[in-house]
Amino acid sequence: MYTLGINAAFHDSAACLMEDGRLVAAVEDERFTHVKHGKRPIPFSAYELPFHAIDYCLKTAGIHLKDVDHVAYSFDPYILMDNPAHEKEISLPLKPSEQVLHEKWKSPWDPLFLSAIINAPGQLVDGYPHHLQQRFKGATLAPEQWHFVEHHLSHAASAFLPSPYEEAAVMTIDGRGETATTTFNMGSGNQMERLAQVDMPHSLGLLYEQVTSYLGFQHSSDEYRVMALASYGKPVYVQVFRDMVHLMDNGMYTVDDEHFTEAFGPARKKGEPFTMIHFNIAHSLQVVLEESVLQLTRWLKDKTGAANLCFAGGVALNCVLNATLRDAGIFDGIWVQPAAGDAGTALGAAMWTDAQLRHTDARGFCMEHAYWGPEYEDEEIRRFLRWAKVPFREMKDVAAETAELLAQDKIIGWFQGRMEFGPRALGSRSILASPLKAEMQAKLNEVKDREDFRPVAPAVMEEEAAKWFEQADYSPFMLFVYKVKPEMAGKIPAVCHVDGTARIQTVNRQQHSRYYDLLKAFRDRTGVPVLINTSFNTLGKPIVCSPRDALECFWSSPFDALVIGSYLIEK
Numbered sequence: 317m318y319t320l321g322i323n324a325a326f327h328d329s330a331a332c333l334m335e336d337g338r339l340v341a342a343v344e345d346e347r348f349t350h351v352k353h354g355k356r357p358i359p360f361s362a363y364e365l366p367f368h369a370i371d372y373c374l375k376t377a378g379i380h381l382k383d384v385d386h387v388a389y390s391f392d393p394y395i396l397m398d399n400p401a402h403e404k405e406i407s408l409p410l411k412p413s414e415q416v417l418h419e420k421w422k423s424p425w426d427p428l429f430l431s432a433i434i435n436a437p438g439q440l441v442d443g444y445p446h447h448l449q450q451r452f453k454g455a456t457l458a459p460e461q462w463h464f465v466e467h468h469l470s471h472a473a474s475a476f477l478p479s480p481y482e483e484a485a486v487m488t489i490d491g492r493g494e495t496a497t498t499t500f501n502m503g504s505g506n507q508m509e510r511l512a513q514v515d516m517p518h519s520l521g522l523l524y525e526q527v528t529s530y531l532g533f534q535h536s537s538d539e540y541r542v543m544a545l546a547s548y549g550k551p552v553y554v555q556v557f558r559d560m561v562h563l564m565d566n567g568m569y570t571v572d573d574e575h576f577t578e579a580f581g582p583a584r585k586k587g588e589p590f591t592m593i594h595f596n597i598a599h600s601l602q603v604v605l606e607e608s609v610l611q612l613t614r615w616l617k618d619k620t621g622a623a624n625l626c627f628a629g630g631v632a633l634n635c636v637l638n639a640t641l642r643d644a645g646i647f648d649g650i651w652v653q654p655a656a657g658d659a660g661t662a663l664g665a666a667m668w669t670d671a672q673l674r675h676t677d678a679r680g681f682c683m684e685h686a687y688w689g690p691e692y693e694d695e696e697i698r699r700f701l702r703w704a705k706v707p708f709r710e711m712k713d714v715a716a717e718t719a720e721l722l723a724q725d726k727i728i729g730w731f732q733g734r735m736e737f738g739p740r741a742l743g744s745r746s747i748l749a750s751p752l753k754a755e756m757q758a759k760l761n762e763v764k765d766r767e768d769f770r771p772v773a774p775a776v777m778e779e780e781a782a783k784w785f786e787q788a789d790y791s792p793f794m795l796f797v798y799k800v801k802p803e804m805a806g807k808i809p810a811v812c813h814v815d816g817t818a819r820i821q822t823v824n825r826q827q828h829s830r831y832y833d834l835l836k837a838f839r840d841r842t843g844v845p846v847l848i849n850t851s852f853n854t855l856g857k858p859i860v861c862s863p864r865d866a867l868e869c870f871w872s873s874p875f876d877a878l879v880i881g882s883y884l885i886e887k
Contacts, residue, residue: 317385317674320373321666322440323658324365325391325433325467327536329354330659331369332688332737333377333384334666337680339478341376342688342737344659345369347861357536359425362432366662367444367452372690374451381455387440388463388669390470390661393430395494437462465665467493468513468629471656474664475628476503477671478683479651485622487613490629490658491521491536498612498629500567502620505677511619512567520608521631523560523571527601530576531594532584536630542598543634544770547815549592549599553580557604567615569608590769605631606640617646624649628664632656632795633739635819639797654686654793655738663737685827686742686793689735692863697881700863708883714830718879719837722750722847726876727763729852731866732830735859740794741851742821743775743831745859745866747875749848750838754809756848763874765855771819772848774811777835778822780845784808785820794821794849808846821849 321332321342332342345354345366355361374381432439437457444452465473471488486501486508497519501508525535528542556579560572577583584594613625625647632638633656642650653660667681701708711717721728730746741747747763749756749772757772773794781788785798797817800808811818825832839845852860854873860866863880870878870885878885 317670318377318379318383319386319388319666319670319673320370320384321388321390321662321664321669322366322370322436323390323470323662323665324436325362326658327353327355327357328657328659329364329366329369330655330662331366331373332663332666333373334670335377337670337674337676337678339663339681339683339688341373342655342663343369343372343690343735344737344858346858347689347735348372350858350865352856352858353537359429360432362429363435363439365436365439365443367448371448371451379451381441381452384461386461386463386669386673387437387457388465388665389433389436390465390467390658390665391433392464392466392494393433394464395466396426396430463665463669465668466496467661468496468499469508469668470661470664471628472499472501472503472508472626472664473668474655474660475626475632475651475653476501476508477506477667477679478653478663478681479626480682481624481626481649481651482679483622484624484626484651485616485620485647486626487616488627488629489520489609489631491525492516492519497521498569500612500616500619502622503626506671506679507677511616514568518570520561520569520571520605521629523574524601524605524631526574527576527597530580530583531598532586532588539630540633541767541770543602543636545590545595545598546602546636547599547813548769549595549597551600551603552596553600554603557600558607561604561608563608563611565615567612567619569612602636605634606637609637610640610644610646613641613644613646623647624651626651626653628653628656628660630657635795635797636817638795639817642796652793652795654683654740654795656795657739659738684792686736686738686740687734687744687828688737689744690861691734692881694881694883697863697883701867701880701883701885704867706867706885708885710882711879711884714879714882715833715837717884718834719841721877722748722838723841725750725753725756727760727874729866729870729875729878729880731852731860731863731878731880733828735861738793740821741849741859742792742794743823743828743849745852745861746849747852748834749810750842751808751810751846751848752842752844756810760848760850764850764853771813772811772850773819773821774808774846775821775823775831775835775849777832777839777845778824780839781820781822784846785818788820788822791820791822792824792827794819796820807844810848811846
């Protein structure tokens with residue numbers, strides 16, 4: 317049974333394909349369209365389906381859309397309607413006269429937003445771009461093939477179902493879904509029980525978004541910059557945020573309307589320099605976020621008694637928060653979905669639908685890596701490089717020769733294997749550099765046109781991680797920070813953040829053999845099993861996907877070399 321998962325309601329449009337409980341492919345649409353996050357999260361963009369991502373998933377499986385048994389869409393519009401779908405005979409797509417909507421709307425755009433989502437089945441079978449018709453044309457969908465899956469249920473399923481745990485508490489925190497902003501579930505087998513939820517307008521995720529905008533960044537996009545900024549500040553404004561967030565003893569909370577201008581003064585305009593006020597605001601927000609989520613997590617532990625926690629939603633991409641949860645020891649283990657943002661809801665919706673329709677408690681898939689996107693064989697890469705008339709040479713030992721370049725402080729574009737699903741570059745579409753000199757961090761930020769305060773992350777051989785980072789263990793998705801051991805900090809100064817931490821990725825050979833071999837070869841030359849790994853892109857652009865993308869980024873940026881498949885291009 318093929319189940320296609322789609323996320324398209326807000327941002328980070330994505331698709332994935334399951335076959336009988338096993339993941340075949342998963343990718344964000346931005347990797348093909350070159351539009352960061354696929355689209356902006358505005359109501360009139362809801363009609364845009366991730367056709368390119370869907371096409372890739374179908375192509376990978378060698379099937380046509382008409383071969384798909386079920387489609388799972390990670391948003392349920394009927395939650396926002398007076399008559400839920402299960403109480404009403406429907407035909408898809410719905411006509412406007414068939415839609416029974418709330419009398420009062422939060423926004424005048426809501427009817428257009430919901431109409432686009434309700435009519436997504438029709439858009440899927442007839443709205444595809446002409447050049448993708450090979451895998452779409454002639455398909456039809458019966459109403460029973462289409463499944464609207466609640467947004468937070470999709471997040472929760474993406475966290476629990478591919479996790480290594482047969483039983484776990486499940487927490488999701490993001491900006492918003494249909495109505496929920498935070499949910500708590502208990503998962504067992506392939507089932508989950510909703511224990512509690514916080515609804516709009518109260519949202520820790522939206523509070524973080526509002527501060528992101530206040531600090532001159534783009535909300536629903538640049539929250540990770542605020543997290544990085546926080547390390548430079550002090551908790552000067554902690555009480556301001558504590559007074560805004562009201563936590564209860566039952567997993568619930570409320571958030572007051574923001575009055576940042578009254579508390580902090582005028583908002584920072586884009587391009588203005590950062591001051592200590594901005595650093596202190598970011599730091600204070602981070603402190604209160606961590607305090608709040610810790611209290612919610614303790615309640616969930618008391619409620620469930622579960623040994624382990626699964627976590628998803630955009631807030632779960634806050635690696636500093638994740639480390640705080642880990643270090644608190646409330647749960648024995650924490651597993652965070654690597655595509656914890658909205659892209660991951662495509663996976664969650666598909667996995668949930670697949671499990672329910674196949675009526676099985678058996679787990680067919682555990683997400684041990686994130687390499688589910690497109691890949692290009694050497695022959696295809698060679699043909700493209702020749703067509704582009706680019707000088708290149710084939711490498712006899714990719715790992716050894718690349719390690720030698722890195723040991724010479726060269727900055728390398730690294731393009732290998734299937735690309736990553738989720739926002740982190742994990743060694744398939746990465747920019748790599750040596751961590752041995754402190755100035756490499758600033759050099760990479762200049763190469764990528766990033767702010768000076770942004771840290772760069774280390775990749776480390778899994779078996780060596782604990783020697784270099786305090787209490788480090790298996791951490792393949794770059795979702796937790798660890799303290800750099802003081803005796804090692806001087807050997808890898810480029811990856812030591814101002815607070816002494818680093819957001820590490822551990823690598824073993826089973827996950828990505830060529831990437832692991834490169835780390836090992838670098839260790840053999842330098843004694844250091846660590847490399848800087850940052851995403852293969854430049855400011856405002858998605859991570860590169862194809863050889864063309866890689867070549868364009870390489871020639872328009874001050875990299876020293878591109879290692880693409882088995883081939884080397886140098887400037």
